Amino acid sequence: QKEVEQNSGPLSVPEGAIASLNCTYSDRVSQSFFWYRQYSGKSPELIMSIYSNGDKEDGRFTAQLNKASQYVSLLIRDSQPSDSATYLCAVNAPRGAQKLVFGQGTRLTINP
């Protein structure tokens, strides 16, 4: 079982709709969770971080964390073509380590 799993997609969403991206992780003691956006040929850009169960909103983005289910998600409201990118879920390795463990990413396409 991979430590961090994401559906690789591609996920296709019409412009203006809500895009929902999901991620599960295997280590129950993980504490910090991040979403990165990566445009083709570019490096990952941090867009959301979440540390507590529940929802965290920032503009059109909402991160949701459920530690009991070991599940983290990212919602993008009012999707725009400029949101088309690969979204990477990352989990801070537990037990004092500081490295991030990434999923393979979900490719999202917003159709005008």
Add this chain to the structure above:
Amino acid sequence: GAGVSQTPSNKVTEKGKYVELRCDPISGHTALYWYRQSLGQGPEFLIYFQGTGAADDSGLPNDRFFAVRPEGSVSTLKIQRTERGDSAVYLCASSLMDGAYNEQFFGPGTRLTVL
């Protein structure tokens, strides 16, 4: 302010050669990380520095890979006797390391191609 910078942006080398990749972190960030990303995959951790010392080098694939950060700022990733399988984008990230909020910010990466 300035973000993480990496040089060169592209490096093409021949199998068996030695390469050095450089990373300049965000000013004031004490933690520095190297990752490697292959096509279609998420970044994979290589090594983490806290200050000048390598706090975790568990991701280095073998002893051909080595990294230094002599003054606690700029870091160099060194690869000896390069192999075709080393071809990837090498990413550097830095963070403030303020408690649990280990938000890491990435540089633009160095694309390494080993012919």
